[in-house]
Amino acid sequence: xxxxxxxxxxxxxxxxxxxxxxxxxxxxxxxxxxxxxxxxxxxxxxxxxxxxxxxxxxxxxxxxxxxxxxxxxxxxxxxxxxxxxxxxxxxxxxxxxxxxxxxxxxxxxxxxxxxxxxxxxxxxxxxxxxxxxxxxxxxxxxxxxxxxxxxxxxxxxxxxxxxxxxxxxxxxxxxxxxxxxxxxxxxxxxxxxxxxxxxxxxxxxxxxxxxxxxxxxxxxxxxxxxxxxxxxxxxxxxxxxxxxxxxxxxxxxxxxxxxxxxxxxxxxxxxxxxxxxxxxxxxxxxxxxxxxxxxxxxxxxxxxxxxxxxxxxxxxxxxxxxxxxxxxxxxxxxxxxxxxxxxxxxxxxxx
Amino acid sequence: xxxxxxxxxxxxxxxxxxxxxxxxxxxxxxxxxxxxxxxxxxxxxxxxxxxxxxxxxxxxxxxxxxxxxxxxxxxxxxxxxxxxxxxxxxxxxxxxxxxxxxxxxxxxxxxxxxxxxxxxxxxxxxxxxxxxxxxxxxxxxxxxxxxxxxxxxxxxxxxxxxxxxxxxxxxxxxxxxxxxxxxxxxxxxxxxxxxxxxxxxxxxxxxxxxxx
Ligand SMILES: [Zn+2]
Numbered sequence: 001x002x003x004x005x006x007x008x009x010x011x012x013x014x015x016x017x018x019x020x021x022x023x024x025x026x027x028x029x030x031x032x033x034x035x036x037x038x039x040x041x042x043x044x045x046x047x048x049x050x051x052x053x054x055x056x057x058x059x060x061x062x063x064x065x066x067x068x069x070x071x072x073x074x075x076x077x078x079x080x081x082x083x084x085x086x087x088x089x090x091x092x093x094x095x096x097x098x099x100x101x102x103x104x105x106x107x108x109x110x111x112x113x114x115x116x117x118x119x120x121x122x123x124x125x126x127x128x129x130x131x132x133x134x135x136x137x138x139x140x141x142x143x144x145x146x147x148x149x150x151x152x153x154x155x156x157x158x159x160x161x162x163x164x165x166x167x168x169x170x171x172x173x174x175x176x177x178x179x180x181x182x183x184x185x186x187x188x189x190x191x192x193x194x195x196x197x198x199x200x201x202x203x204x205x206x207x208x209x210x211x212x213x214x215x216x217x218x219x220x221x222x223x224x225x226x227x228x229x230x231x232x233x234x235x236x237x238x239x240x241x242x243x244x245x246x247x248x249x250x251x252x253x254x255x256x257x258x259x260x261x262x263x264x265x266x267x268x269x270x271x272x273x274x275x276x277x278x279x280x281x282x283x284x285x286x287x288x289x290x291x292x293x294x295x296x297x298x299x300x301x302x303x304x305x306x307x308x309x310x311x312x313x314x315x316x317x318x319x320x321x322x323x324x325x326x327x328x329x330x331x332x333x334x335x336x337x338x339x340x341x342x343x344x345x346x347x348x349x350x351x
Numbered sequence: 352x353x354x355x356x357x358x359x360x361x362x363x364x365x366x367x368x369x370x371x372x373x374x375x376x377x378x379x380x381x382x383x384x385x386x387x388x389x390x391x392x393x394x395x396x397x398x399x400x401x402x403x404x405x406x407x408x409x410x411x412x413x414x415x416x417x418x419x420x421x422x423x424x425x426x427x428x429x430x431x432x433x434x435x436x437x438x439x440x441x442x443x444x445x446x447x448x449x450x451x452x453x454x455x456x457x458x459x460x461x462x463x464x465x466x467x468x469x470x471x472x473x474x475x476x477x478x479x480x481x482x483x484x485x486x487x488x489x490x491x492x493x494x495x496x497x498x499x500x501x502x503x504x505x506x507x508x509x510x511x512x513x514x515x516x517x518x519x520x521x522x523x524x525x526x527x528x529x530x531x532x533x534x535x536x537x538x539x540x541x542x543x544x545x546x547x548x549x550x551x552x553x554x555x556x557x558x559x560x561x562x563x
Contacts, residue, residue, distance in 0.1 A: 044555035049429065056433050056544065059440050074445045090430045093396035094437045100400030101367075101438035104407070105414045105445030110400075178555065231561040239562070336400040 002330035006078040009066065009102075010320025013095030014087025014115045015144045016040060016051045018058035021317025022070040022077075023324050028125045029070035031310055031317040034058035041184040045174055046143060048088045055094040063102070066316070074106040079333065081323025084112035084351045085344030087144065092340035100336060109333035111323045112351040114344055115314075116140055117158055119280035120151050121322030122311040135274045136305070137161075139265040141289070142281035142314070143170030143185065148219045148265060149346055150272050154325050160346045161268050162219025165208070169257055169283050172223035176230050176253050180246050190250045191287050197251030199288075204229050204256040209263065219264055226256055258289045262296050269302050278305045284312040326350055362533070365403070365417045365442060366526035369395040369435030370427025370455040371471065371519050375402040377410045377417070378526035384410035386523040395434035403442070418448055421529040423455040423520060425545040426471065426479040426495045432544050439542065451529050452542030456481040456495050458524035459517045466512040471520075473497055479547060482509050497547045 005025035012019035016037055022030040036054030040046050067073065082099035085092055096112065103110035119140045123132045135152040146164035151157070167175070170187060177186025182193065207222035208214075230253050237244045265277055277297055283289060284306055297304040311318060331350065338351040363379045373395045376386035385406040389398050407414060422439030425432045436452075443450035456469040460483040473479040480503065481494030493509055503509060529539060 042554040043552050047550055047552040049550035050552065052430070052433060053544070053546070053550065056437050056440070059437055060444055063441065063444050090433070093430060093434050096396045097369075097399050097434035098437040098441035100396075100441075101403060102441040102445045104400055104403045105417075105442040107414060228561050235560060235562045336404065337397050339394070339397040 002328055003078050004328055006324045006327040007072060007076055008079045008081055008320045008324040008327060009077050010081040010316040010318070010323055011095045011099045012083045012115070012118070012314055012316045012319045013055045013091050014083045014085070015091060015314055016046045016054070017314040018055045018062050019314055019316035019319070020062040020066040021315055021320045022066050022072065023125060023317060023320040025324055025328065026124050026126070026321070028317055029072070030066040031315055032062045032066045032069065033310070033315055034062050037185060044178050044184055045171065048090055051088060052090040052094055055091055059094070059098055074102070077106060077108050079109045079111060079323055079327050081111040081113050081319050083115045083118065083319055084338060085115065085341035087115055087342060089340055089342040092342065096340050103336070110336065111326050112334040112338045113319060113322050113326070114346060114349050116145065116147055116149065116346050117154065117349045118318040118322045120149070120278060121154060121325060122280060122307045122318035123278055123305055124321045124325060125307070125311060125317060133276055136276040136278050137265060137269045137272065137274050138278040138280060139261060140280045141169045141261060141283035143168055143174065145281065146221045147346070148268055150268065150274060154322065155329055155331060155349060158346045158349055162217065162221065162264065164221040164223065165217065166222050166224035167227065169221065169223055169261065172227050172257060173283070175227050179231055179234055180250060187283060187286055190254055193247055194251035194254045194288065197245070197247030197249070199251040199255035201245070201248035202233060202252040204252050206256055206260045209260060219268055221260065221264070223257065226253070254286070254288050258286070258292045261289060262292045265293070266296050266300055266302065270300065275301060276303045276305065280307065280312055282313045285309050362418045362530060363412065363416055364419045364421055364526045364530055365406070366421040366423070366522040366529065367399065367403070367435040367439045368423025368455055368458065368520045368522045368525050369399065369431045370423050370425045373398050373402060373435065374520055374522035375399070375406050376521070376523035376526050377406045377412070378523060378530055381527065381530065383523040386521065388519065388522070390519055392428065392431060395431040399434055399438045414446060417446060420448060420450045421526050422450065422452050422542045423458065423522065423525050424452045424542060425455050426473065426547050427455060428474060429544070429546060436542060436544055450542050451533070451539035453525050453529050453539055454481065454491070454495060454545065455520045455525065457491065457528045458520050459515060461524040461528045467515040468509055468512045470514050470516045473547070478503065480509050482512050495545055495547065
């Protein structure tokens with residue numbers, strides 16, 4: 001018989017955050033995150049080997065801290081959940097290896113789940129106690145992914161509408177920040193500098209929005225052309241001996257990213273007749289992306305949901321929440337021999 | 352996880368090594384209760400859970416009977432090596448029992464009375480080597496370190512002993528080595544992976560030019 005308020009520990013290691021969270025049904029009990037972000041700074045982006053090494057080092061303390069914060073023991077758990085993909089293969093393997101051994105040690109069922117659906121699952125943990133409303137369109141944007149989904153059911157009806165065909169939006173922020181001499185990670189620094197700039201100063205391209213692209217890539221994203229366009233603008237100005245107005249470039253770049261993200265998300269809500277949009281991933285923290293989403297959703301009569309930042313960035317609580325949802329619905333656990341899948345499709349909620 | 356000292360207490364050790372294939376074993380009082388290994392080098396994360404279950408089942412015990420966990424620290428290919436260490440950490444945390452780290456080469460030298468130099472493949476045309484003096488495993492005199500087949504003959508302390516090349520690492524031997532060492536009061540509390548190489552990554556030298 002399924003448990004309605006299952007106590008689940010979730011482990012997330014798909015990128016550069018080691019996340020361990022514990023939930024009881026829809027209630028958040030612990031959300032511990034160790035990040036290797038600082039170690040990647042000199043490289044200007046996430047180095048998979050560094051991320052994977054950091055996961056192993058953070059495992060013990062993050063699990064112990066989560067159990068401590070939630071004031072539960074491993075024996076109390078009803079199940080363990082872990083990100084099986086998509087993500088960096090070597091990083092995923094650390095979490096999956098650990099989760100399997102923990103499940104055997106504690107004699108608990110194990111659920112291998114989809115990272116992207118986990119981002120949607122984060123919205124199960126609402127502070128006001130309300131229930132997640134479905135269907136919803138979900139825009140999941142980070143340094144590792146840029147995806148647009150329509151979710152009708154968290155267990156068996158998640159559909160990918162589109163994703164980036166080159167760089168993730170977060171990567172574009174990092175690369176443009178580097179062009180402008182701003183530190184890593186780029187998002188917060190571009191946000192800060194852009195506050196004093198004119199978003200209409202430079203007309204940077206909106207990737208995959210031209211009629212010729214829309215047939216094949218209606219809900220896909222592309223940021224590599226935008227990044228090149230910013231680089232060309234900066235180099236041309238420097239070659240001509242002009243000072244580059246960093247604030248204007250940052251604001252115009254950020255506007256181009258926010259515009260194309262929100263435009264396609266709102267179009268998806270309208271096309272699929274879904275009056276809800278959920279933002280997830282670290283880029284949901286970007287001030288302009290949120291502001292534009294609020295504006296355009298309000299104008300279109302779409303309800304916008306943005307979970308708290310600690311549940312937007314990669315974390316174990318969202319994985320635990322999705323696991324708890326599967327347990328409560330009476331879904332059988334995963335077989336113990338599932339592999340990691342760095343390109344796991346969103347239609348596969350559980351492996 | 353508690354302290355590593357064993358004293359006179361009776362241990363039932365679960366050992367996990369993924370420095371080559373995936374090997375799991377359970378050892379109690381010098382006796383191997385069970386051991387299961389899969390030599391494939393890319394399936395560590397897939398098989399490690401099942402191998403632990405099979406070892407427990409064959410030994411006729413439950414997870415609650417395990418008193419200590421031993422992780423093979425390598426050296427070995429990093430992606431796989433980490434899986435076993437991660438699994439060992441999680442098992443120990445899950446049962447609140449001590450975790451010990453043992454150099455995986457020690458498992459190869461275990462049980463040999465005569466001196467030897469353990470050699471394992473380190474990829475990229477390099478080998479990982481450790482030398483053990485007479486008296487066996489407790490006397491690792493050099494390594495683990497990286498070298499090449501050509502260079503090996505010239506490295507002092509490594510070239511002196513007969514070579515012992517290994518493609519597999521036995522978790523049972525690893526556990527026996529740990530059990531014997533713990534009785535002698537050897538400290539195995541460091542369970543970090545032995546990488547021997549820095550991550551491949553070049554600090555960014557500034558943005559690439561798009562205009563030629
Ligand atoms: Zn994510």
